[in-house]
Amino acid sequence: MRQILVLSGKGGTGKTTVAGTFARLAAACVTADCDVDAADLHIILEPEPVERKKYYGGKKASIDAAKCVRCGRCREVCRFEAVSAGPYRISPHACEGCGVCAWNCPAGAVIFKETLSGTWGISASRFGVFAGARLEPAEENSGKLVATLKTAAVKAAAAAGAEYLILDGSPGIGCPVLASLGGVSAVVIVAEPTVSGRHDFMRLAELLKQQGLKGFLLVNKYDLNKEEAVRLEAAAAGFGFSLLGRVPFDAGVVKALLARRTLGEVAACPAAEAVETAWRRLRAELEK
């Protein structure tokens, strides 16, 4: 089983559209939406839930008013300004779960316990098993959730005998991206030809280099700025990336997404053809 991780230097480059289209082209595969902070792959795959589980991402503090002696120590030591005075209360949205207030409370009035941060689960989609998660607003520790989700997806792929595990990763270079890198066979970065697109691509490429991973570049909307597309491709070559292809700006993408479908499912279009060509190239590279 080969793991293909689709990433982007920033959000909105077309990463999820490409990952969903790869899932369609891979036929017998397992797909996982590892972009848990802004999950949206389910919109075009429309999976039916099979199993849901609760996710506890970390601990948060609250105050037992009956035990509180109103000394104010918790407010003094909290570096996140999560504690308000009179009566003393802790905002669950501001609390970072460091536990310092619980250690310092002389009356044992701080309750410090695990909180429900979201859910994750396995679903059935028209392209096979789908693993997805939902993180509640303002919840953190998304890297831990990605690791949980990925472990489940790898297990599901092994059980299904899937040839591919397609992972829609998070944008950027943060914790959820790092959590998605383990065991991948190929990383595809979808980038747009802009100055900021190239900058964000290079940050991510540098991260992959540090991790000893070789990547592939897919340039989206390359024809909106052909000069910048050339610069982007040159930067990718500098990192030893292979170019998977160039996807043109195409109204067919909007039509497919409005129909909640992957590229090429509703109708053939130039962008769908470019992603199909990229998929064939990627498969050929992986089979070398």
Ligand code: SF4
């Ligand atoms: S440190 Fe404990 S006793 Fe003091 S105000 Fe905070 S919760 Fe109340």
Ligand code: SF4
């Ligand atoms: S757990 Fe940490 S962040 Fe939360 S209220 Fe206590 S000191 Fe502040």
